[in-house]
Amino acid sequence: MDNVIGLEIIEVVEQAAIASARWMGKGEKNTADQVAVEAMRKRMNQIHMRGRIVIGEGERDEAPMLYIGEEVGICTQENASSFCDPNQLLEIDIAVDPCEGTNLVAYGQNGSMAVLAISEKGGLFAAPDFYMKKLAAPAVAKNHVDIRKSATENLKILSDCMSRSVEEMVVVVMDRPRHKDLINEIRAAGARVRLISDGDVSAAISCAFSGTNIHALMGIGAAPEGVISAAAMRCLGGHFQGQLIYDPEVVGTGLIGESKESNLERLKSMGINDPDRVYNAEELASGETVLFAACGITPGTLMEGVRFFHGGARTQSLVISSQSMTARFVDTIHMFDQPKSLQLH
Ligand SMILES: O=C(COP(=O)(O)O)[C@@H](O)[C@H](O)[C@H](O)[C@H](O)COP(=O)(O)O
Ligand SMILES: [Mn+2]
Numbered sequence: 426m427d428n429v430i431g432l433e434i435i436e437v438v439e440q441a442a443i444a445s446a447r448w449m450g451k452g453e454k455n456t457a458d459q460v461a462v463e464a465m466r467k468r469m470n471q472i473h474m475r476g477r478i479v480i481g482e483g484e485r486d487e488a489p490m491l492y493i494g495e496e497v498g499i500c501t502q503e504n505a506s507s508f509c510d511p512n513q514l515l516e517i518d519i520a521v522d523p524c525e526g527t528n529l530v531a532y533g534q535n536g537s538m539a540v541l542a543i544s545e546k547g548g549l550f551a552a553p554d555f556y557m558k559k560l561a562a563p564a565v566a567k568n569h570v571d572i573r574k575s576a577t578e579n580l581k582i583l584s585d586c587m588s589r590s591v592e593e594m595v596v597v598v599m600d601r602p603r604h605k606d607l608i609n610e611i612r613a614a615g616a617r618v619r620l621i622s623d624g625d626v627s628a629a630i631s632c633a634f635s636g637t638n639i640h641a642l643m644g645i646g647a648a649p650e651g652v653i654s655a656a657a658m659r660c661l662g663g664h665f666q667g668q669l670i671y672d673p674e675v676v677g678t679g680l681i682g683e684s685k686e687s688n689l690e691r692l693k694s695m696g697i698n699d700p701d702r703v704y705n706a707e708e709l710a711s712g713e714t715v716l717f718a719a720c721g722i723t724p725g726t727l728m729e730g731v732r733f734f735h736g737g738a739r740t741q742s743l744v745i746s747s748q749s750m751t752a753r754f755v756d757t758i759h760m761f762d763q764p765k766s767l768q769l770h
């Protein structure tokens with residue numbers, strides 16, 4: 426897959442990040458999101474692949490682009506039949522979040538990125554637009570920590586696996602009322618909590634890299650982001666578990682269906698018969714080959730944000746491949762017209 430999709434997916438996330446970064450700090454989250462979607466789709470539709478969006482924009486608000494089920498790739502171009510034979514192309518499934526952290530972009534805060542994950546057909550869990558309880562941790566704790574255990578127990582296990590005290594541990598949690606008890610428990614156990622307003626994909630993946638000073642992600646975020654995080658963690662060998670949350674009362678946002686009962690029905694209709702199942706990274710991103718790509722929109726723990734200069738911009742991306750077993754940081758200078766100079770630092 427690396428050979429077919431190659432460096433092109435880097436350009437897909439770069440283009441989305443650049444488009445969105447133009448709206449950084451402008452207080453318009455919908456525009457920051459929309460331009461990222463358009464740019465991502467435009468570049469994606471130049472790739473010689475037969476792609477299908479399995480995780481995309483607004484399942485519920487019937488988004489017009491990059492919606493679940495949308496076909497993407499070169500064959501979607503006008504007059505494609507004259508130059509494109511779909512049967513010659515690799516069939517792949519794609520999970521996208523063109524602007525992960527729309528609020529972060531709109532308010533000029535750290536941690537937003539354009540992100541996607543790719544696998545062969547059927548290789549990514551088509552998560553519903555539900556919430557997901559998540560646990561991410563470094564590779565050394567993989568299969569030792571467990572989402573079914575309490576935060577206190579997991580911190581103890583993490584401490585043993587990482588040979589550092591619980592006090593030396595930093596846990597990222599989304600700053601939401603639903604996490605009040607979790608935050609208290611983590612603090613009582615002795616660990617330190619880093620509260621984030623948005624952007625739990627970045628937090629989850631950061632656990633796999635030492636030096637980020639992020640040792641775990643705990644709590645409830647969105648399920649689609651859970652699958653994207655799992656794709657990266659699967660390639661990196663980090664620990665990731667997710668459990669769907671279908672009871673609106675647990676999250677208290679009223680954003681996931683009318684009732685627990687109707688959500689359970691919906692899961693059943695999707696073929697999910699065990700709604701309480703705990704999925705690990707290899708189950709959420711089960712494909713033989715998994716590719717992950719992200720480009721920083723605003724600066725983050727893993728990547729720089731987009732930096733504009735006269736006539737161009739500089740981006741930093743992260744591309745992770747299960748095939749080549751690489752985590753590649755890509756630093757790119759984009760020339761929009763004739764820049765006065767190419768800025769190195
Ligand atoms: O921050 C997030 C928002 O993503 P986006 O809409 O693409 O900008 C994600 O990282 C979170 O996973 C998630 O969407 C969030 O936790 C949803 O929870 P809530 O804000 O409480 O509804
Ligand atoms: Mn998101």
Ligand SMILES: [Mn+2]
Nearest residue numbers: 522524525526
């Ligand atoms: Mn988004």
